[in-house]
Amino acid sequence: MTCQGTVATFGTVICRMRVRVCVYGYRVHGPWQPAEGHRFNPAKLLIDPCARQIDGEFKDNPLLHAGHNEPDYRDNAAIAPKCVVVVDHYDWEDDAPPRTPWGSTIIYEAHVKGLTYLHPEIPVEIRGTYKALGHPVMINYLKTVGHYRAGTAAGGAVCQRTTPATYGSK
Numbered sequence: 001m002t003c004q005g006t007v008a009t010f011g012t013v014i015c016r017m018r019v020r021v022c023v024y025g026y027r028v029h030g031p032w033q034p035a036e037g038h039r040f041n042p043a044k045l046l047i048d049p050c051a052r053q054i055d056g057e058f059k060d061n062p063l064l065h066a067g068h069n070e071p072d073y074r075d076n077a078a079i080a081p082k083c084v085v086v087v088d089h090y091d092w093e094d095d096a097p098p099r100t101p102w103g104s105t106i107i108y109e110a111h112v113k114g115l116t117y118l119h120p121e122i123p124v125e126i127r128g129t130y131k132a133l134g135h136p137v138m139i140n141y142l143k144t145v146g147h148y149r150a151g152t153a154a155g156g157a158v159c160q161r162t163t164p165a166t167y168g169s170k
Contacts, residue, residue, distance in 0.1 A: 023082035023083060023084050025047060032067075039071075041071045044064070044072075045076055047081055055081065059079075112129065112133050113128040119132070119138070122138070
């Protein structure tokens with residue numbers, strides 16, 4: 001089985017409904033040979049290892065176990081986590097990517113706060129934020145200097161500082 005997954009790979013149509021959420025799981029058939037590492041049990045709903053989203057919690061419940069020496073043929077679908085179909089479609093309307101050749105492309109990499117915090121034409125309440133980076137003043141600035149792509153410094157997790165700033169950042 002490959003994770004590139006066309007529907008035909010698995011021989012079935014997973015979801016062709018117009019619903020807000022479509023969930024699924026796999027039931028895998030095969031030999032029950034624990035000594036050889038085979039514990040196929042179609043009574044157990046399995047998650048897709050390539051699923052992009054999971055609905056439900058992984059809990060230690062005997063109903064979720066396939067069985068140790070003997071298969072457990074109780075169906076676990078009622079409590080098993082399910083895979084969620086993620087729809088990637090987005091209507092870009094008339095928008096299209098720029099057709100600038102890579103040889104002519106300049107990537108402007110900046111720290112969001114450093115680029116926008118002191119800019120006099122950015123409203124004070126959004127300075128230093130991603131919203132400021134999308135402000136028309138910044139967009140026009142980047143276009144004026146000939147930059148077609150902008151990259152930001154990597155974001156990260158935010159935590160509350162419990163000690164005073166000692167490394168120059170405030």
